Amino acid sequence: MRPPLWLLALVFTTFTFATDDYVIAGVLPALSADLGVSEAAAGQLVTVFSLAFALGAPVASVVTATWPRRRLMTGALALFVAANWAAAFTGSYAVLMGLRVVAALAAAAVVPSAYAVAASLAPPGRQGRYLALVMGGLTGSLMLGVPIGTWVGGAYGWQATFGLGGLLGLVALVAVARTLPETPPADAMPIRDRLAPLARPPVLLGLLGIAASTLGSMVVLTYLAPFLRDVSGAGPGELGWVFALAGLAGMAGGQLGGRAADRWGADTALITGVAAFAAVMAALTLCWLLRPFTLLALLPLLLAWAAVSWWLPPPAQTRLLALAGPAAPQALALNSSAVYAGVSGGGAIGGLVLESHGSGRLPAAAAAVELAALALFWLAGRHAGLTRNPAR
Numbered sequence: 001m002r003p004p005l006w007l008l009a010l011v012f013t014t015f016t017f018a019t020d021d022y023v024i025a026g027v028l029p030a031l032s033a034d035l036g037v038s039e040a041a042a043g044q045l046v047t048v049f050s051l052a053f054a055l056g057a058p059v060a061s062v063v064t065a066t067w068p069r070r071r072l073m074t075g076a077l078a079l080f081v082a083a084n085w086a087a088a089f090t091g092s093y094a095v096l097m098g099l100r101v102v103a104a105l106a107a108a109a110v111v112p113s114a115y116a117v118a119a120s121l122a123p124p125g126r127q128g129r130y131l132a133l134v135m136g137g138l139t140g141s142l143m144l145g146v147p148i149g150t151w152v153g154g155a156y157g158w159q160a161t162f163g164l165g166g167l168l169g170l171v172a173l174v175a176v177a178r179t180l181p182e183t184p185p186a187d188a189m190p191i192r193d194r195l196a197p198l199a200r201p202p203v204l205l206g207l208l209g210i211a212a213s214t215l216g217s218m219v220v221l222t223y224l225a226p227f228l229r230d231v232s233g234a235g236p237g238e239l240g241w242v243f244a245l246a247g248l249a250g251m252a253g254g255q256l257g258g259r260a261a262d263r264w265g266a267d268t269a270l271i272t273g274v275a276a277f278a279a280v281m282a283a284l285t286l287c288w289l290l291r292p293f294t295l296l297a298l299l300p301l302l303l304a305w306a307a308v309s310w311w312l313p314p315p316a317q318t319r320l321l322a323l324a325g326p327a328a329p330q331a332l333a334l335n336s337s338a339v340y341a342g343v344s345g346g347g348a349i350g351g352l353v354l355e356s357h358g359s360g361r362l363p364a365a366a367a368a369v370e371l372a373a374l375a376l377f378w379l380a381g382r383h384a385g386l387t388r389n390p391a392r
Helices: 005-022 024-035 039-063 069-087 093-121 127-156 158-179 201-222 224-232 236-264 266-289 295-311 313-333 335-357 359-384
Strands: none
Touching: 005 024, 005 039, 005 069, 005 093, 005 127, 005 158, 024 039, 024 127, 024 158, 024 201, 024 224, 024 236, 039 093, 039 201, 039 335, 069 093, 069 158, 093 127, 127 158, 127 236, 201 224, 201 266, 201 295, 201 313, 201 335, 201 359, 224 236, 224 266, 224 295, 224 359, 236 266, 236 295, 236 313, 266 295, 266 313, 266 359, 295 313, 313 335, 313 359, 335 359
């Protein structure tokens, strides 16, 4: 059965927002040089976007609960377009930082609604597939959106990358306005009820584990450009291809991680993924010590990093469901905030490491954070009294 047009519009919308967040990694060196700031400071543009999304999503879900969904999405997309096109014409780091907050708040208003609409309009028995398609916009952004944005930035300057982001947002706006049926708003839920799972230690620790797991991956992703430049001399053109191939590897890794969680149990899949991640980070650290390496020689390790990074979210979310028990729906609603908090932390911590120790320490820092994430999940299980592999 062919997906309905409104569903494809929602997939393109999540693709647009994820591209806008992650594409900074592809143009980071040029952006920092033009704005007169360090690469670590330029990386904070990822941090502020993701942090604004993480904090804004729960609030937006309460404030806009009774708004018509189509009007909410088109209005927020219009704000997103304006913020990106304004970013294309600014030469001020402070102004650009503020515009990233505006774009993130627009995304925070739309993304949770996109999942809710997909679930409510899905035919019986197809809800999971519809939600998976909408979520596929995130991995698709790494495979297609970020490489294209990186190539555009390399050819025409980082301003053109923000112009492209605005154009993508405009296409999403038109697609949503023309195809999305009007759906009734969700039942209003006080923010206290939405945040109630945070009062339960197992759920809080599980969400912190998800944030830490995402953070570990983003320490490398956000500053991949300076790392590859230092190790192999790679520029924007080569980086675009790396992102495209990493997106494909990440998609495969996500599928394998989900199957592993179902077959082995969440705990075993998590331990396997974190061990593989640490091994890849050790290998990248060795490459940095023995540099220079050709990009072709590094490519297998980069693909392995992408695959294990996307392997981890399915077992982590499966573990969270087991930890939350009856509060699973509210815990999953907080999952997006935890993920974006991790993206934000990756930009912040990676920036500190880059500024103080150079790009060669980024893989070691990423591995340490992933091991901390595993420890958080273990503590969560102890608090919940879960036995090993509860989600078998």
